[in-house]
Amino acid sequence: MVSEEKKLKLQDLIDEMPLPQVDSERIESVGIIGGGIMGTGIAQASSQAGLDVIIVEKDEVSSERSRKMLSEAMDREIQRWGMTISEKKAILQRIRWTTDISEVSECDIIIEAVDEDLNLKREIFRKLDRICPPDTIFVSNTSTLSLSKIADGTSRADKTIGMHFLNPVPKIPVVEIVRGIETSDETTKIARGFAKKLGKTAVEVFEYPGFITTRVIIPFLNEAMHILMEGLATAEGIDTATKLGYNLPIGPLELADSMGLDEILAWMETLWHELGEPRYRPCPLLRKYVREGKLGKKTGEGFFKYDSHGRKIIESK
Amino acid sequence: MKVLVLNCGSSSVKYQFINTENKLVLSKGSIESIGSSSAILTHQRYDGDTIKITGEILDHDLAIEYVIAVLLSKNHGVIKDRSEIEAVGHRVVHGGEDFSGSVLITDTVIQTLRENIELAPLHNPPNIKGIVACLKHLPDVPMVGVFDTAFHQKMPPRAFLYGIPYLLYKRYKIRRYGFHGTSHLYVSKRAAELLGKAYDSIKIISCHLGNGCSIAAIDRGISIDTSMGFTPLEGLLMGTRCGDLDPSIPLHVMAKEDLTLAEVNTMLNKHSGLMGISGVSNDMRELIKTMNEGNERSRLAFEVFCYRIKKYFGAYIAALGGLDAIVFTGGIGENSFEVRKEVLTNLEFLGIELDDEKNLIQNGDRIISKDSSKVKVFVIPTNEELVIALETAQIVSELRKEMSNKS
Numbered sequence: 207m208v209s210e211e212k213k214l215k216l217q218d219l220i221d222e223m224p225l226p227q228v229d230s231e232r233i234e235s236v237g238i239i240g241g242g243i244m245g246t247g248i249a250q251a252s253s254q255a256g257l258d259v260i261i262v263e264k265d266e267v268s269s270e271r272s273r274k275m276l277s278e279a280m281d282r283e284i285q286r287w288g289m290t291i292s293e294k295k296a297i298l299q300r301i302r303w304t305t306d307i308s309e310v311s312e313c314d315i316i317i318e319a320v321d322e323d324l325n326l327k328r329e330i331f332r333k334l335d336r337i338c339p340p341d342t343i344f345v346s347n348t349s350t351l352s353l354s355k356i357a358d359g360t361s362r363a364d365k366t367i368g369m370h371f372l373n374p375v376p377k378i379p380v381v382e383i384v385r386g387i388e389t390s391d392e393t394t395k396i397a398r399g400f401a402k403k404l405g406k407t408a409v410e411v412f413e414y415p416g417f418i419t420t421r422v423i424i425p426f427l428n429e430a431m432h433i434l435m436e437g438l439a440t441a442e443g444i445d446t447a448t449k450l451g452y453n454l455p456i457g458p459l460e461l462a463d464s465m466g467l468d469e470i471l472a473w474m475e476t477l478w479h480e481l482g483e484p485r486y487r488p489c490p491l492l493r494k495y496v497r498e499g500k501l502g503k504k505t506g507e508g509f510f511k512y513d514s515h516g517r518k519i520i521e522s523k
Numbered sequence: 524m525k526v527l528v529l530n531c532g533s534s535s536v537k538y539q540f541i542n543t544e545n546k547l548v549l550s551k552g553s554i555e556s557i558g559s560s561s562a563i564l565t566h567q568r569y570d571g572d573t574i575k576i577t578g579e580i581l582d583h584d585l586a587i588e589y590v591i592a593v594l595l596s597k598n599h600g601v602i603k604d605r606s607e608i609e610a611v612g613h614r615v616v617h618g619g620e621d622f623s624g625s626v627l628i629t630d631t632v633i634q635t636l637r638e639n640i641e642l643a644p645l646h647n648p649p650n651i652k653g654i655v656a657c658l659k660h661l662p663d664v665p666m667v668g669v670f671d672t673a674f675h676q677k678m679p680p681r682a683f684l685y686g687i688p689y690l691l692y693k694r695y696k697i698r699r700y701g702f703h704g705t706s707h708l709y710v711s712k713r714a715a716e717l718l719g720k721a722y723d724s725i726k727i728i729s730c731h732l733g734n735g736c737s738i739a740a741i742d743r744g745i746s747i748d749t750s751m752g753f754t755p756l757e758g759l760l761m762g763t764r765c766g767d768l769d770p771s772i773p774l775h776v777m778a779k780e781d782l783t784l785a786e787v788n789t790m791l792n793k794h795s796g797l798m799g800i801s802g803v804s805n806d807m808r809e810l811i812k813t814m815n816e817g818n819e820r821s822r823l824a825f826e827v828f829c830y831r832i833k834k835y836f837g838a839y840i841a842a843l844g845g846l847d848a849i850v851f852t853g854g855i856g857e858n859s860f861e862v863r864k865e866v867l868t869n870l871e872f873l874g875i876e877l878d879d880e881k882n883l884i885q886n887g888d889r890i891i892s893k894d895s896s897k898v899k900v901f902v903i904p905t906n907e908e909l910v911i912a913l914e915t916a917q918i919v920s921e922l923r924k925e926m927s928n929k930s
Contacts, residue, residue, distance in 0.1 A: 216564070216578035219592040232581075256534075256558055286780060287790035377783065 233400050234258065237310025239330055240320035241272030241303065244347055247375030248317055250276060251404045253300040254293075254376065260310050261303050269303040276301070279374075282515075311337045315400060317345040317369065318356075322472055327356045335360035343396055345369045349420045350476040353386035353413045363388035367397045370417055371406075373465070381406045382417045415480040420473055423461075424486060427470060430458035431489035434509070441509045459509040460518060463502035471496050524919065525549070525607055526912040527594070529587075530614040531653030533645060534558055536586045540594055540601060540608075541912040548908075549601045550594065554586045562586075566593045574599050583649060587656035611657050611666045612915030614705070614907070615650045617643035618670035619696060623677060625914040627922060628654060628666040636668070642696065665922060667915040674704030675739070675746045682748040682842075699757075701749035703731040706905040707739040708746075710852045714901045717888060718848060725847040728839050730832060731905065732862065733853030736761045738832065740839035748842055750835055756791060759835065760828045762805035765795035767831070800824035807855045807862065829865040836866070840873060846898050849875065852905040858885065867900065874898045 235258040238245045249259045263269040280297065283289040307330075310316055316338065318330055331344060338344075344366045346356050357366035368384025381401045385394055394410070401408040411417045416424065430444050439447070445457025462470055470492065477486040495501070495508060502508030503516050511519045524544065530537040539551040552566035562580035567573045574593075580586050594600050594608070602608065613628070619639040626632055633654060640647045657666055683699040684692060691697045707729045714729075715722040723744040730738045736759040739749040750758025750766075760766045773787050782790065798805035801824035803813050814821040840846050855862055860882045867877040874897030881891045892900035 216576055216580070216589065219576075219589060219596055283786075286782060286786060287794045288782070288786035289789065290793050377785070 233314045233396070233403065235260070235313045235315075237262065237313035237316040239307070239310070239316065239318045239334075241269065241275075242319065242321075243275070243373055244371060244375065245317075245319035246272055246276040246279065247373060248319060248347070248371055249301050250280070250297055251371075251376045251406075253297045255404050257300065257403070259301040260313060261301060262307050262310060263303060263305055265305055269305060273303055307333060308337050310334070311339070311342075313342070315343045315345060315396070317347060319347040322348060322351060322469075322476070324351050324355060327351065328359060331356055331366070332359050335362060341365070343367065343393055345397065347371055348384075349417065350415050350473050350480075352415070353384055354388065357386055357388070364390040365393050367393050368413070368417075369397055369401065370419065372419060379406055380419075381408055382419060383408045383410045384413055384417060385410065386413050416473070416477050421477070424470070424474060424477060427458050427462045428474065428486075428489050428492070431462070431491050431509075434459065435489060435491040463508035463510055463512070464516075465502065466504055467492060467501045467508050468496050524609045524916040525602075526610045526612050526915045526919075527590075527608050528612045528614070528908045528911045528915070529590075529653050529657070530908075531583060531649045533649050536583065536590060536653065538590050539908040539912070541909065543912050543916040546909060551908075552590075552593070554580060554589060557581070557583060557586050564589055564593065566599060568599060568601060572599055583652040584656040584659065587653060588660055591660055605661065606663075608661060608664055610915050610919040611661060611664055612911040613650060613654055613657075613666060613668050614671070614911055615668045616646035616671050616702070617700070618668070618672045618676070619700070620676070620698075622668070622670050622673050624673050625667050625669045625911075625918055627918055628668050632668060642700075665919045667911075667918045669705060669911040669914050671702045671704050672700045674708045675699075675701030675749050677745045678747050678749070685753075697753055699749070699752040701737065701739065701746065702751045702755045703735070703737045703739075704746070705907045705910045706731045706852060707737075707741065707749070709907065709910040710850045710901075710903040710905055711739075711741045711848075713888060713903050714848045714850045714899075717890065717901060717903075718899060720847070726843045726845050727848045727850060728836060728843070728846060729850040729852065730856050731853045732759070732832075732851065732856035732859075734762050735764065736766075736853070736855070738835045738839070740843050742843050748839060760800075760824075760831050761796045763793045763796045763798045765791045765799065797824045797828060800827055807859050811859070811861050825861075825865070829862055832862075832866045833870075836870070846873070846875075848899045848901060850901045850903055852903050857902055857904050860885075863891065863900075863902070875900065 236252045238249050238259060238261045241261040241263045245261060249261055252259050261272060263272055280289060280294045284291060284294060316334055318327055320326055320330065327346060334344060340362065344362065346353060346368050347370060348356065348368055349370050353366065353368045357363040360366065363386060366386060367389050370382040370384060372378040372380065383394065383397050383401065398408050409418065433439060433444055434441055441459050445459050448454060449457045471488055474486055474488040499505060500507045503512050506512050513519055526541050526543055528539045528541060534557045535553060535555045536557065537553040540549045542549055548569060550566060550568045552564065554562055554564045556562045557580050560579040561577055564576045580589060591605065594602050615636065617639055619642050621635050621639065633651065636647060636651050654666060685697065711727045711729045712722055714727055715725055718725065725743065727741040728738065729741060735755050737749055737751040738759060739746045752758065756764050758766050773791065776782060777787050796805060797810055801810055801821045803818060803821050804810055810821045810825055814825055851857065851863055863882055864877060867875055876893040876896035877900060878891055878893045888903045890899055890901055892898065
């Protein structure tokens with residue numbers, strides 16, 4: 207009696223195919239340009255929310271590296287009981303890597319998450335502008351660059367918006383939504399909806415270098431570096447006092463190490479140039495570390511030393 | 524009465540269409556992966572005719588429409604017109620303190636359900652979506668909400684209050700609610716029937732041992748205590764959930780392992796229980812297999828699981844002040860004679876005598892205690908859908924009576 211009818215379609219059940227309540231703001235698929243830490247983080251958060259994701263990388267080697275990075279990041283989560291193996295599988299199932307940027311043209315929203323390089327970002331947005339339907343929303347994950355400049359040269363400055371996610375994206379529950387001069391209310395609404403779908407609290411901010419989170423944290427980190435350079439206290443002492451004194455989960459120097467000292471230097475240079483305020487002048491010690499290739503956790507050494515799992519090595523005196 | 528029973532989850536809708544007069548399931552099925560382009564509709568008719576279709580179903584509203592459509596389908600359906608669906612019964616996970624029984628769904632009820640979302644943020648929203656979709660597609664059909672928590676709502680404050688500041692109960696409704704209520708109600712009632720005694724005259728302990736596990740003390744028809752609490756995490760050991768725990772353990776582990784709230788939540792819900800202790804599996808069958816092959820951690824998990832149930836027996840027999848029957852249900856409760864044996868061993872002094880041979884028989888509603896056993900032990904496969912259908916039919920017929928009296 208069991209009849210497995212493979213050819214039967216859903217439409218056959220209902221005379222007139224009912225349309226779901228058409229919702230133009232509905233986002234089902236996400237294209238991500240750049241599969242680095244931020245790109246894979248946004249990919250994981252999107253996939254966890256049930257969205258299909260395509261990550262574009264420049265070549266096969268980078269694609270593979272990106273895939274491995276995400277897989278290992280989730281393995282670490284499984285180890286610390288934050289995720290199960292089947293959840294990891296489900297997340298990876300919805301993410302696809304490609305080297306062909308035109309494959310994202312069908313996505314509902316496209317997020318650029320490449321290095322903080324204005325020309326590179328502009329080039330990507332111009333290319334996307336040519337291959338995507340006119341309604342597709344473009345998002346930049348920049349933390350310091352001008353959104354209007356990035357969107358310049360595309361035909362859709364009104365549909366371009368910034369969404370500044372913070373690392374690690376799957377865990378940090380906030381995103382800054384950055385409106386450029388021409389960003390429309392409609393686009394902002396869609397970006398807000400997308401943030402909500404990812405389970406993030408959205409904070410709206412107008413375009414201005416550094417937005418909120420970067421502006422607030424940079425002088426704080428820089429000051430800690432100055433204290434170290436001036437020899438007032440050891441790195442351990444500075445972190446311990448700040449952490450315990452203000453009930454913070456992590457001290458400023460370890461935080462800087464985990465963000466990447468080269469990244470911080472780049473942000474500071476931009477803020478300093480853009481705003482001309484001396485409080486954004488990078489501490490010479492930061493320059494020195496970056497010059498020496500001590501970039502923090504990712505290289506195993508910054509203000510502190512780290513083991514291969516990224517755990518701080520506590521040196522006995 | 525022909526009742527459509529719906530169980531709407533976050534990305535699935537399960538349904539059964541039941542004729543309550545003869546308790547026949549006319550058809551049943553499910554839609555999985557709602558919200559994706561590869562949703563799967565599976566539908567089975569009473570005569571065995573089965574179909575499976577894959578396609579795009581983006582929301583619960585559409586899913587409900589497909590459920591109705593497949594019931595109406597010429598080749599695979601069971602009805603000719605929508606009006607043959609006489610009532611809809613919804614499984615609702617959390618009724619909070621507002622519902623101690625099943626209710627006819629009205630706008631006020633929907634509003635109350637919305638107010639209770641905070642208590643079951645994962646479950647109540649899809650339940651509400653299903654209700655709203657039915658309002659749209661079956662506007663004239665009466666609907667009834669049957670709650671997982673309702674059966675336990677009559678337990679006294681001494682059983683439902685926790686030893687924390689009373690203010691927290693007042694402010695956030697933090698208290699024991701208990702779950703699996705529909706299942707505990709069904710199997711305990713059925714046990715009374717099999718005993719040939721009035722439900723409101725006997726004392727029963729019922730064990731729902733499935734993916735989630737809970738145990739309830741039922742005194743003359745009223746659940747006076749149950750092991751699941753504010754959430755389904757408390758009480759017995761489960762597949763991947765920890766059950767009872769010293770509350771300072773999560774705090775200690777969070778500090779030691781530098782875990783966030785979300786991580787410790789996942790640890791307790793998904794990496795604990797049988798899986799956490801054994802490191803082998805959350806499936807009791809797999810666990811018993813590896814245990815018999817000599818895996819010590821599997822044995823430990825099995826023992827912790829059974830010991831905890833036994834400990835609750837002691838507690839609930841004392842709370843009830845006596846006992847007439849024990850009932851096992853749920854996947855493990857119905858199928859694992861090993862668990863039942865381990866749990867019931869050495870309880871003869873309480874008048875509980877397991878019949879080892881009867882315990883091995885795996886079929887339908889059955890008694891597994893010796894004839895001489897003072898306390899009767901039953902295995903009764905649970906049937907939550909049928910309870911929902913019967914409750915729905917009862918409330919709707921009362922409603923009809925009222926209506927006809929008025930007119």
